[in-house]
């Protein structure tokens with residue numbers, strides 16, 4: 001998928017709270033889906049499961065392995081969304097979480 005990159009390095013993004021964010025890099029990662037925890041590549045995988053913990057996408061395996069730890073710390077409230085049963089993790093990330101925005105923007109306030 002081609003993303004129309006309107007943000008470019010050197011741009012200053014103004015936030016509603018008055019903060020200014022200066023863009024360093026803009027990377028279009030296309031439709032690659034990689035777990036934020038184990039870096040497992042799920043781009044071509046049909047495996048279902050996983051959740052969004054804060055801003056981190058946990059793959060089906062990491063979700064399974066870490067849920068007890070999350071529960072023991074009473075941190076289930078940080079699970080913002082869960083992959084619907086039967087839907088591949090990769091499709092869920094692309095369609096429901098990123099919604100067509102495949103840009104990774106880094107920078108500084």
Ligand SMILES: [Zn+2]
Nearest residue numbers: 035038059062
């Ligand atoms: Zn993982």
